[in-house]
Amino acid sequence: MRKERGITQETLAKEIGVTSQAVSKWETGGAPDLETIILVADYFEVSIDQIFGRSMNEYGNIDKLVAKSIVSLPPEQRLKKAFEYCWVIEKSIMGDDNTDENTLNEIMEKDSKQKYSQIAYDNGFTFMSLNNDLQYFLLMPEPESGWQKELGFKEEYLSLFNFLGNKDVLKTLYFLYERDNKPFTPKLLEDSIGVQYSEAEEILNKLKEYQLITTSTIDHFS
Numbered sequence: 085m086r087k088e089r090g091i092t093q094e095t096l097a098k099e100i101g102v103t104s105q106a107v108s109k110w111e112t113g114g115a116p117d118l119e120t121i122i123l124v125a126d127y128f129e130v131s132i133d134q135i136f137g138r139s140m141n142e143y144g145n146i147d148k149l150v151a152k153s154i155v156s157l158p159p160e161q162r163l164k165k166a167f168e169y170c171w172v173i174e175k176s177i178m179g180d181d182n183t184d185e186n187t188l189n190e191i192m193e194k195d196s197k198q199k200y201s202q203i204a205y206d207n208g209f210t211f212m213s214l215n216n217d218l219q220y221f222l223l224m225p226e227p228e229s230g231w232q233k234e235l236g237f238k239e240e241y242l243s244l245f246n247f248l249g250n251k252d253v254l255k256t257l258y259f260l261y262e263r264d265n266k267p268f269t270p271k272l273l274e275d276s277i278g279v280q281y282s283e284a285e286e287i288l289n290k291l292k293e294y295q296l297i298t299t300s301t302i303d304h305f306s
Contacts, residue, residue: 085128085130086107089128093108093111096124096127099127100120100124100127101123102116121135153165154166167188167219167221168188170212170221171187171188171212171214173221173223174203174210174212174221177203177210188214191214192214192216197215198215199214199215200212200213200214200215201214206226207225207226208223208224208225209224210222210224247290247294250287252277252279252287253287253290253291255277256277256279256284256287256288256291257291257296259273259276259277260297267300267302270284270288273287
């Protein structure tokens with residue numbers, strides 16, 4: 085690892101607080117004590133297993149480590165961390181395993197207002213927005229049965245797109261999203277976005293049909 089990264093024995097020794105002779109000794113058959121091994125692992129940002137050459141387990145628990153990394157954060161910080169991992173995934177799919185270059189924060193700080201990453205393979209694609217005002221990550225492996233069978237032309241698409249093209253429907257969706265999952269009624273839509281009660285009911289019934297909302301029953305007491 086030292087040679088791969090172009091680091092001299094003297095530099096490594098200085099960073100972890102030992103002599104260059106000690107580093108030379110380790111590389112010719114010796115071994116540091118446990119505390120120093122931990123310092124070496126931290127310096128190279130690898131596990132102690134990797135220091136001992138146990139690369140066969142290098143990725144064995146990666147899913148659990150990622151999960152713990154996200155779960156350990158407060159709920160309001162988890163999406164941000166997950167999005168950072170999405171960028172690592174995007175770079176990895178492109179064949180880039182250097183996590184030190186082009187980090188997400190560096191890209192987000194660049195002046196360019198339109199920052200996207202897209203990958204297209206025969207067996208799937210990704211699309212990622214790295215813009216500060218709108219961030220998202222889409223990864224779609226091709227279904228085993230092929231795109232045509234699962235996403236081919238369907239009459240239902242015309243109905244859905246025509247429905248979403250209605251300005252009152254879009255106003256409804258924006259309004260409901262801003263309510264942060266709070267309950268609502270057709271009467272609330274009538275008062276809030278200026279549609280007739282019957283139209284509000286029709287819109288909500290259609291949203292339910294497309295599984296964009298769910299309904300519940302409220303008990304009334306006199």
